[in-house]
Amino acid sequence: MSDLGALSYYLGIEVRLGKEALILVQTAYASKLLERSSMAECKPCMTLMEERLKLTKASTTAKVDATLYRSIVGDLRYLVHTRPDIAFAVGYVSRFMEDPREDHWAAVKWLLRYIKGMVD
Template identity: 85%
Template sequence: MVAHFRMSDLGALSYYLGIEVRQEKEVLSLDQNAYASKLLERSGMAKCKPYVTPMEERLKLTKASTTAKVDATLYRSIVGGLRYLVHTRPDIAFVVGYVSRFMEDHREDHWATVKRLLCYIKGIVDQVIVFS
């Protein structure tokens, strides 16, 4: 028995998995502004002061940290959200990869780095990636 599938034209793509897509004559732009704003709200950082850099210069984090442990669910949830945000924010890829190393045993200094990154995102929340 052969299954028959029908394709229908749903028009131009405008939204896909949290990524807003705008297609113009010779330009395609992608953004996750709404997703980034929701991530800031979820983390309690929506009203933070924006930073101009995503991470402190020469920051050294270690798995042997002795600072206090932080809420595992919150840390993993926010870092997971940041990993998804990298799709349209390649400028945060290094820091997200760095804080992802501490998913098993995350401490206060690791969380402080995540919060710093969220403050950076607050300052760039309206940026868009453009392909011409």
């Protein structure tokens, strides 16, 4: 067995050792998520969700690529480990993974814009 030194990176989570705290961040993971979703150059926003957003499974808007939607939402669910501020919004958009529509995708894009503004 060999000593590899202090832990600094594990499963996409950066570990920073402070004097009094252990800090877990996923800055690189969030940046890669924005690139995969083609939102790396988007305009950041400071709010997590649109105010009074009402999404339903009975939406009549156009369908979106379900595989892409599920992939992005799954990545967001992994990001929740170090970003509890997005937990409610990610849970909300997760409800529509069976049959995602344009309005559901718009909510995910809004969330990605929030992440762009709060990567650190």
